[in-house]
Amino acid sequence: MIPADKAFVLLWVVGLHLATGSEPCVDLDATGCRNNPQICQDTLLAEVTCPVMCNKCPNVPQVTTAATTGYSTQSAACPDSWERFQGSCYYFQTGYMEFNDSELYCNQNNGHLAHINNAAEQAFVSNRILNINPNQTWFIGLTDMQVEGVFRWVDNDEELTPGTFRGWAASQPHDSYDSEDCVGMWFKRGMRWNDISCAAKYPSICEVRVGQALVG
Structure with missing residues (x-):
């Protein structure tokens, strides 16, 4: 007490x-x-x-964002403009692209759209995007394009189950108009998850494990 x-x-x-x-x-x-x-x-x-x-x-030195130049003070093992947290490097891609193009962009750097494993990672990513563009939804690497209602992470095809971390906003996912098969961090709900159209264009978060080679 x-x-x-x-x-x-x-x-x-x-x-x-x-x-x-x-x-x-x-x-x-x-x-x-x-x-x-x-x-x-x-x-x-x-x-x-x-x-x-x-x-x-x-x-405590301030962490830089992808919108600034140079290394993050936490990113000794990450290239310029990538930020390190819990064994991964993250890049906050501020251009507006569809889900598949966003994943391709991450693939070109040997990464994938971000896989959010736990509450700490959710807090880290939320904090960074709120400092970069707090008025926009951001794509993460979760989708139910293969089977409706069965969400899987694009990096390892792992199914999102009740036993894994789930960051859904209230009443989500709801597949509005049967057209929402991708997932973003929703700015209207404190960056909690929301299913959205894969064809919509949003900024996105790339992730690559520390020690894995990045292109460029």
Whole structure:
């Protein structure tokens, strides 16, 4: 149980964050915990609010996006404009393409559209695209083109089952007009997943495992 004095401070910090929308440190650690200065500058509070100790924000370098030049500070094993997280390199492709063209683009760099394995990866990808283009849906590598209602990841043909991570928005998927066979991270629902038309044109996220050769 959290002591009353810690609980009061925690509620105050959460209220401050929601009221101001302030989040100048937006890096994510492997658990998906945000490094937030109002929390992480206080060691005691960091222990209360995060399952692992937060890094203090003044010492945490900012992660660059695909829209900027140079290496991400977390991407020593990734090429320029690709960002590293949990053993993968990610590229945030801001051009608007159909699903198949987006997958082909990723294939040309020996990768695939992103395969979201867990909540931490979902948080990382959501955080990055919200900083790049928060008003657009982004393709990920999930589709039920082969069998309606059976969603599979394009990188390994793995079926999305109740035992695997699922990031659907409420009431999704619903295959509107029998024409939505691909999946995107939906900006209208906090970047949760939504089934969408494969022929629509959206930006997309490419992923390649660290250590796998990339083209270029």
